[in-house]
Amino acid sequence: MIKQRLVVIGNGMAGARTVEEILARGGDFDITMFGDEPYGNYNRIMLSNVLAGVEDESGIFLNDLNWYADNGITLHAGVRVDRIDRRRRTVHGSDGSETAYDKLVIATGSSAFVPPIKGAHVPGRGYHQGVFVFRTLDDTRAMIRYAREHERAVVIGGGLLGLEAARGLQNHLGHVTLVHAMGHLMNTQLNERAGRTLQATIEQKLGIDVVVDGMTTEILGKHAVTGVKLADRRVIDCDVVVMAAGIRPNSQLAADSGLVVERGVVVDDQMRAAGEDDIYVVGECAQHRGEVYGLVAPLWDQAKVLADHVTGANAAAAYEGSQVSTKLKVAGVDVAAMGLQSPEHEDDELLEFAEPKRGVYKNVIIRDDRLVGATLVGDNSKALALIKAFEKGLPLPEDRAALLFDLGGPAAEESVADMPDDEQVCNCNGVSKGALRSCVDAGCKTVSGVMDKTRAGKGCGTCKPLVQRIVDWANGGEAEEDSAASYYVPGVPMPKPELMDAIRLYELRSVSSVFAKLGGEEDAKSKMGLASLLKMIWGAEYVDERDARFINDRVHANIQRDGTFSVVPQMKGGVTTPANLRRIAEVAERHGVPMVKLTGGQRIDLLGIPKEKLPQIWAELDMPSGYAYAKSFRTVKTCVGSDFCRFGVGDSTALGIAIEERYQGIEGPGKMKLAVTGCPRNCAEAYVKDLGVVAIDGGKWEIYVGGAAGAHVRKGDLLATVGSADEVITLTGRFLQYYRENGNWLERTYAWVPRVGIEKIRAVVVDDAEGIAADLDARMAAAVGAYKDPWKERAEPATPGQFRTSLPLTVLPQVPVRA
Amino acid sequence: MRTLGSVGDIPLGEGRTFAVDGEMIAVFRLRDGSVRALSAVCPHQGGPLADGQIDMKQVVCPLHLYSWDLATGCSLSGQEAVSVYPVRVDNDQLILEM
Ligand code: SRM
Ligand SMILES: Cc1cc2nc3c(=O)[nH]c(=O)nc-3n(C[C@H](O)[C@H](O)[C@H](O)COP(=O)(O)OP(=O)(O)OC[C@H]3O[C@@H](n4cnc5c(N)ncnc54)[C@H](O)[C@@H]3O)c2cc1C
Ligand code: SF4
Ligand code: FES
Numbered sequence: 001m002i003k004q005r006l007v008v009i010g011n012g013m014a015g016a017r018t019v020e021e022i023l024a025r026g027g028d029f030d031i032t033m034f035g036d037e038p039y040g041n042y043n044r045i046m047l048s049n050v051l052a053g054v055e056d057e058s059g060i061f062l063n064d065l066n067w068y069a070d071n072g073i074t075l076h077a078g079v080r081v082d083r084i085d086r087r088r089r090t091v092h093g094s095d096g097s098e099t100a101y102d103k104l105v106i107a108t109g110s111s112a113f114v115p116p117i118k119g120a121h122v123p124g125r126g127y128h129q130g131v132f133v134f135r136t137l138d139d140t141r142a143m144i145r146y147a148r149e150h151e152r153a154v155v156i157g158g159g160l161l162g163l164e165a166a167r168g169l170q171n172h173l174g175h176v177t178l179v180h181a182m183g184h185l186m187n188t189q190l191n192e193r194a195g196r197t198l199q200a201t202i203e204q205k206l207g208i209d210v211v212v213d214g215m216t217t218e219i220l221g222k223h224a225v226t227g228v229k230l231a232d233r234r235v236i237d238c239d240v241v242v243m244a245a246g247i248r249p250n251s252q253l254a255a256d257s258g259l260v261v262e263r264g265v266v267v268d269d270q271m272r273a274a275g276e277d278d279i280y281v282v283g284e285c286a287q288h289r290g291e292v293y294g295l296v297a298p299l300w301d302q303a304k305v306l307a308d309h310v311t312g313a314n315a316a317a318a319y320e321g322s323q324v325s326t327k328l329k330v331a332g333v334d335v336a337a338m339g340l341q342s343p344e345h346e347d348d349e350l351l352e353f354a355e356p357k358r359g360v361y362k363n364v365i366i367r368d369d370r371l372v373g374a375t376l377v378g379d380n381s382k383a384l385a386l387i388k389a390f391e392k393g394l395p396l397p398e399d400r401a402a403l404l405f406d407l408g409g410p411a412a413e414e415s416v417a418d419m420p421d422d423e424q425v426c427n428c429n430g431v432s433k434g435a436l437r438s439c440v441d442a443g444c445k446t447v448s449g450v451m452d453k454t455r456a457g458k459g460c461g462t463c464k465p466l467v468q469r470i471v472d473w474a475n476g477g478e479a480e481e482d483s484a485a486s487y488y489v490p491g492v493p494m495p496k497p498e499l500m501d502a503i504r505l506y507e508l509r510s511v512s513s514v515f516a517k518l519g520g521e522e523d524a525k526s527k528m529g530l531a532s533l534l535k536m537i538w539g540a541e542y543v544d545e546r547d548a549r550f551i552n553d554r555v556h557a558n559i560q561r562d563g564t565f566s567v568v569p570q571m572k573g574g575v576t577t578p579a580n581l582r583r584i585a586e587v588a589e590r591h592g593v594p595m596v597k598l599t600g601g602q603r604i605d606l607l608g609i610p611k612e613k614l615p616q617i618w619a620e621l622d623m624p625s626g627y628a629y630a631k632s633f634r635t636v637k638t639c640v641g642s643d644f645c646r647f648g649v650g651d652s653t654a655l656g657i658a659i660e661e662r663y664q665g666i667e668g669p670g671k672m673k674l675a676v677t678g679c680p681r682n683c684a685e686a687y688v689k690d691l692g693v694v695a696i697d698g699g700k701w702e703i704y705v706g707g708a709a710g711a712h713v714r715k716g717d718l719l720a721t722v723g724s725a726d727e728v729i730t731l732t733g734r735f736l737q738y739y740r741e742n743g744n745w746l747e748r749t750y751a752w753v754p755r756v757g758i759e760k761i762r763a764v765v766v767d768d769a770e771g772i773a774a775d776l777d778a779r780m781a782a783a784v785g786a787y788k789d790p791w792k793e794r795a796e797p798a799t800p801g802q803f804r805t806s807l808p809l810t811v812l813p814q815v816p817v818r819a
Numbered sequence: 820m821r822t823l824g825s826v827g828d829i830p831l832g833e834g835r836t837f838a839v840d841g842e843m844i845a846v847f848r849l850r851d852g853s854v855r856a857l858s859a860v861c862p863h864q865g866g867p868l869a870d871g872q873i874d875m876k877q878v879v880c881p882l883h884l885y886s887w888d889l890a891t892g893c894s895l896s897g898q899e900a901v902s903v904y905p906v907r908v909d910n911d912q913l914i915l916e917m
Contacts, residue, residue, distance in 0.1 A: 512832075512850060522850060522874040524886070547832025547850075551870040551881045554833075559881055563867040799830040806836045806867035807843065807859060 003030040006310075007091055007101035009081045009253070011035025013044055014283025014299040015107030016063055017430065021307035023071055031073045032099055034091070037136055038078035040064045045296060045428055045459050047140045048161075048329050051168030055458075057137070062455075084257035086279070103278050103310055106265060108250035110284040110294065111135060114243050117156075119219035130225030131241045134165045146240060147172035153240040154178075154228050156216050158185040160328055162244035166208050167330045169242065171713075177209040177236050178202070179216055179228065181245075189326055189337035193354060194361045194375045201333055201359040201378060207715055211236070247294055249285040264292040269318040271306040280306050289321050298322035300430035325387045325427070327380070327460035332754070334380035336462065338390045340365045340373030348372070351400050364403050369396060371403075381406065383462050387427075416466070416473045425466055428459020433470055440474035447471045488745055489530055491515070491523025496533075496744060503537060510534070510543035528553075529745035532631060532667050536740050539786045546799050552629035555803060556790040557614055560607065563807045565614060567606040568628035569621055570664065573638040573656035573676075574602030580623070587620045601628070601635040601673070612803050615794035624664070624789040631746070632667040633674075633736070636660040637685060641678030641695070648678035650695020655725045656684075659693075659732055665787050666780075669743035669752075672736060676728075687715050690749040691735060693728055696721070701728050705735055705761070706753025714750045717758040720766045734773060735765050737780040823913040826854065834869035834878065839915060844904060845869035846913060847878060847889060855889040856906035856915060862899040 006022070006029035008015045019031060035041075041063040049055035068075040080094040090100050112133035114120060122128050130150070132143045147153060151174050155166040158180025166178045178185075184195025185202070199210050215231035219241055227237045249264040260266040260274040264287030271286065273279040283299045284292070293299070301322055308317035325338035342365070343350045349366040358378060364386065365373035370393050374386045382404060389396060389403075396403065421434035431454045439450045450471050451457045457464040488496040492514060499518070508514045511530045515522045531548040552558050557565035569584070584604055588596050594608035603626055609617055618625075627634055638656030642648035656676035666672070676693040677684035686692025688709035694702040700721055707716030719735065722728055738761065743752040753761060763769035765776075797803060823837045826848060834847040836859045843859035845868045857878065861868050866882035873879070877886045877895055885896040892903040905916040 524872040524874040524877055524879045525884075527872055527874075545832065546830055547872070550872065554870075559870065561864070561882065563865075563870070799833070800828050801830075801835050804835060806834075806845070806869040807865075 003028055004102040005030045005032070005100060006103045006105065007031075007099055008033040008105040008107060009084075009091060010105075010107035010109055010250075010283070010285075011037065011041055011075065011077065012107060012109045012283065013041070013062075013296055014109065014303060015105065016041035017299065018105055018107060018280075018282050018303040018306050019071075019073065020063075021303045022311055025307055025311045025313040027307065027311035027313075029103070031071075032076070032101075033068070033073055034076045034079050034081045034093060036078070036080045037138070039137065040068065040075070040077070042137060043429065043455070043459075044135075045329070047134070047137065048164035048168055049458075050137075051134075051140055051144065051165065051171065052331070053168075053171040054331070057141075060137075081253060084253065084279075086257060086276075089278075101278075104280070105306070105310075106254055106273070106279065106281045106285060107283045108253060108285045110247035110249050112139075112243060113246040113248045115156075115216075115245050117216055117219060119221075120241075120243070128219060128221075128225060128241075130221070130239055131219060131243065133243050134161060135247075143169075143240075143242065144172055150239040151175060152177070152238040153242060154216075154236055154238040155242045155244055156228070157244035157246065158182070158210065158212070159188060159244065159246070160186065160326060162242075163202065163333075164329055165242050165244050166202075167206060167333075169240070170206065170208065173240065175209075177211060177238065179211045179214040179230070179236065181213070181215050183213055185210065185212070186328075186335070186337070189341065190335075190375055190377070191341040191363075194337075194341070194363070194377050197354070197356055197359055197361040197377050198333070198335060200356065205332060205359070206330075247284070249287070249292055251285050254281070254285070261287075263287050269305075269320065270309045271302055271319060272309075280310060282306050288319060291321060293322065293324065295324050295326065296430065297324055297424075297427040300424065300427075323391045325390060327383065327462050329460045334376065334378055334383075336374075336376045336380050336383040336387070338374050338387060339371070341375060342373075349400070351404060353404055362404050364400070366396060366400070371396060374403075380462060384466055387462075416470050419470075425470060426454075426456035426459065426463045428463075429455040431456035436467065436470045437474045440471055445475055488533065489523070489526035491521070491526030492519040492530070494518065496742070500533070500537060500741075503534065508534070509538050509541055510545050511548035512545060513543075528631075529669075532669065532745070535667055536783070539782050546802075554799075555611060555614055556625055556629065556793070557609070557611075558629040562608075563805075564608045564610055566628065567609050567614065567617055567621075568599065568601075568603055568626040569623035570626040570660075571603035572660040572664075573636055573653050575638070575653060575657060576604075583621060583623075587617060590620070591617060599628070601626075602637050603628075603635065610805060612805050614803055615797075618791040618794050623791075625791045627665050630665075630667060631670055632665055633660075633663045633672045635673055637673075637675040637689070639677050639683040641676075645678055647681060648695070649697050650678050650699070650701060651725075652676040652678035652684065652693070652695055655693065655701075655728060658725065659729060662729060662784060663733060663736060665789070666736065666740070666783055668736065668740040669745050670748040672739075672749070674732070685709065688713065689716065691732055692716050693732075699723060701725070703728060703731055703735075706749045706758070708748065708750035712748075712750050714754075717753060719758065719762055730777065731765060733780040733784075734776045735761070737776040737783075738765055741776075741779075821915045821917060823915055826908050826911050826913050828913075829854075832873065834871065834873065836867070836869040837915075839917065844915070845878075846906060846915075847873050849873065849875055849889075851875065852908075854906050854908055854913065856904040857887065857889065857892055858902040858904075860901075861885070862894075862901055868901070 011033050043060045046060040081091045083092040090098050112135045153169045153176045155162050155178045166176045169176050184192050185198050202208050216228050217231050218229040220227040227235050229235050251261045251265050254265040255261040265281045266274040267281045267286045271280050273281050282302045305317045305319040308314035328335035352363040354361045360378035363375050371389045419433050423433050439453050457467045486495045488499050527548040528550045535542045593606045597605045599605045636656040636659050638653045641652035672690045674691045675684040675686040675689040677686040678695050686694050688707040692704040702721045703719045704716030705719045708714045829835045829848040832850050834845045837844050845859035846856045861880040866880040870881045871878045879886045885898050892901045
């Protein structure tokens with residue numbers, strides 16, 4: 001028998017999922033798919049994560065081209081279907097092809113809606129070159145490429161997509177403004193109070209400017225975008241514009257082909273186009289019982305019904321619509337919403353809780369003892385339970401407050417053993433409990449392994465705790481530890497706190513003794529991390545085995561591409577003297593130093609020094625090391641401050657020097673770069689340092705921690721505002737010590753502070769909630785006391801051949817000489 | 820057979836480079852006291868292998884942290900192999916058989 005021909009128009013999330021469901025039911029078709037985009041099938045919702053830089057492009061593909069080949073599917077990628085001939089039962093592609101079908105599936109999705117704004121389009125050329133929409137992988141790539149070379153973006157539209165776009169763009173350029181036409185953010189999902197709470201969080205926590213009630217009327221700039229103009233004539237300067245003002249179903253093709261189209265293509269409960277026996281419609285282009293959806297969860301259900309029906313697996317299958325919930329995928333900003341925003345009937349029950357200072361707003365709306373709406377802003381801990389109660393109409397607890405808060409005692413969690421296998425766990429990626437269980441059964445025993453394989457938990461992340469519990473359960477108790485992930489170093493199977501306990505218990509003072517007692521085998525890649533930890537724990541009692549050190553720490557300089565080294569003398573707070581400058585100049589001249597350069601850390605770098613010359617150069621310079629090589633306290637950048645600057649309100653230079661003087665050379669899990677700036681104009685970039693101090697009016701100092709402006713850009717969190725320089729110095733030491741003791745190896749403060757949480761850090765460091773402040777201070781004081789300038793190690797080598805050349809193979813220098 | 824010098828020239832757990840007939844050879848002294856010799860130049864981008872960190876099995880190049888098996892010279896990270904040379908300690912002297 002000749003197989004039936006199934007043609008699918010649209011190779012997006014709904015089209016591909018429908019085919020997967022058909023294959024899973026053993027559907028025996030000759031399948032052809034058309035996709036306008038030139039790729040296999042990818043997870044569109046993860047584009048937000050790609051833009052935000054938390055996911056690689058390669059990680060979002062669901063089915064690569066092999067999948068199509070393996071399943072005998074003919075894929076026409078990059079081919080658009082222009083016309084359906086219902087009479088002759090053929091579809092016509094943009095490549096001139098004509099393909100016959102017995103069954104047709106339309107899954108054309110939606111396109112970005114671009115409001116009629118003057119200047120958005122350039123006649124004959126499509127979008128203005130600085131204007132983007134956010135729908136496809138190509139859109140995302142183009143946006144990233146362009147944003148990286150520009151500085152200020154305006155995102156038009158303050159819904160889910162606009163917020164995710166704005167957050168993602170911050171990863172690529174410095175300044176983002178979100179312009180929303182309505183009175184508050186996410187107005188389709190949130191009521192006004194929730195929207196305003198969210199706005200404050202977006203502005204304060206993320207640093208995105210938000211304009212509400214802002215109707216964009218024009219995009220300014222002829223060749224390049226220079227700004228947007230609002231209806232009230234306000235102009236916002238920018239060089240990138242992203243339109244996120246909504247979506248419109250791609251239903252034109254269906255309409256042109258004579259199908260019934262209202263907002264989307266009208267379908268019945270079997271997902272067939274109205275009045276058609278052989279044409280199905282699925283996903284965002286479908287209109288079912290008057291609803292058009294803009295989220296993925298409904299399409300997982302639609303695809304199942306469609307597959308049941310077209311394969312005959314269950315001819316009675318019917319789709320009855322979906323109860324949808326939405327979550328915002330912005331790290332650190334929790335928002336979940338479902339159903340009603342506010343009560344609508346007189347006897348609807350409303351529970352509302354607001355704590356604007358913490359950015360929290362929550363409500364639930366109950367009708368006839370069923371949940372008909374809920375909003376969570378700033379605290380998603382109850383999201384999973386509420387979504388479930390909402391989607392399934394579960395009975396609610398008598399004590400309604402339990403819907404919003406965990407009321408002491410262990411939360412009454414439903415046993416995962418009792419969940420049916422087909423219950424969906426991850427709505428973003430459509431993963432059921434059964435799929436998680438089979439993944440574990442197939443040998444994948446860790447939570448992260450299961451997440452990678454099934455993609456569960458990789459969308460908005462809300463379901464991660466449940467995924468964890470299911471994987472634990474499927475493993476018959478506890479999931480296997482994601483071993484290496486939690487270890488401090490790969491070669492010793494222990495997380496940092498345990499490792500520190502063991503080191504103290506067995507009094508392990510050298511790296512080799514740690515391997516011998518705890519690791520089994522010596523591991524080259526773990527030595528440096530262990531050396532750092534032992535030195536922190538034991539101070540002067542540390543038994544220093546030089547082979548445990550990385551080359552930079554063996555010779556107190558930073559190795560370069562040709563095996564030479566760079567020499568950066570200390571220059572506290574970036575302040576120097578004519579005499580010191582003269583000395584540096586003389587040494588550089590005498591030795592023909594290939595390059596003398598001002599560093600980004602406010603000091604002078606002598607580059608291209610052969611190893612064997614290091615001791616002599618240090619001796620001639622006779623200055624302390626600037627530690628521009630180790631995982632250690634590096635620099636304190638300062639600005640000129642109140643002594644010279646007309647705006648200065650604090651003596652930032654003196655404080656910066658004092659801090660560097662005290663904490664110089666202290667080692668830690670990662671580099672520690674600090675700054676002190678004389679006023680909030682922030683010329684010393686203190687907001688983006690591991691610890692940054694800002695003088696403010698009234699003789700006060702603000703201390704920010706966890707900032708970064710390297711591979712990651714993050715504004716620091718305000719740790720405390722204090723009244724004196726002495727307090728700054730004490731809190732700096734205490735914070736650094738707390739980080740030294742708790743940060744993972746190579747975990748910079750920009751990762752550590754958000755991981756631990758600024759509230760917790762503040763409680764320990766500022767408020768001494770755990771009563772360990774004095775101990776932290778004492779241990780830091782001991783480390784400070786043990787400081788020795790490593791450049792003094794020059795008269796006598798510490799080991800035989802410490803400074804012997806390792807590679808005089810090529811004639812040095814290989815680096816260019818810029819004298 | 821060549822004598823490179825005293826084994827004491829190489830600190831325990833480290834490596835040093837020796838020039839032998841125009842060849843550069845990195846000799847490592849493992850923590851169990853045994854020695855290994857490899858070509859001194861990293862096949863990746865010419866890094867100085869003798870400046871790398873070692874354990875009983877591998878040397879990690881200091882420049883981009885790729886690693887090589889000390890016994891076989893095979894890369895443990897998908898790079899080209901390096902040459903290995905027979906080397907031993909006799910009466911505290913480092914002897915290279917070459
Ligand atoms: C010399 C200097 C560049 C310059 O010419 O100005 C420099 C040079 C190097 N940086 Fe840097 N960084 C220099 C300032 C910075 C700054 C700016 C600052 O300190 O104010 C940053 C951003 C702030 C930060 O640390 O995040 C910076 C972020 C990085 C990073 C990214 C760290 C991150 O986690 O984001 C690395 C890579 C790493 O640490 O793994 C890096 C790594 C390096 C290394 C050490 C690469 C290496 O391992 O060999 C470079 C050494 C080059 C050489 O041949 O000596 N450098 N580097 C600057 C020395 C400052 C100083 O006086 O100590
Ligand atoms: C950045 C972003 C973030 C999102 N985040 C979330 C989220 O967190 N949660 C959530 O639930 N939803 C989210 N969504 C929405 C979700 O991606 C969509 O609901 C889902 O992709 C809809 O699937 P679909 O198959 O109907 O449409 P699509 O995935 O858009 O697929 C349609 C495909 O058909 C192709 N096509 C169209 N016309 C033709 C033609 N004539 N011929 C050939 N091919 C054609 C298109 O090129 C496209 O590839 C997000 C969307 C975006 C853009
Ligand atoms: S930015 Fe890159 S190339 Fe420049 S010094 Fe830093 S690490 Fe080296
Ligand atoms: S030069 Fe050795 S790893 Fe790159």
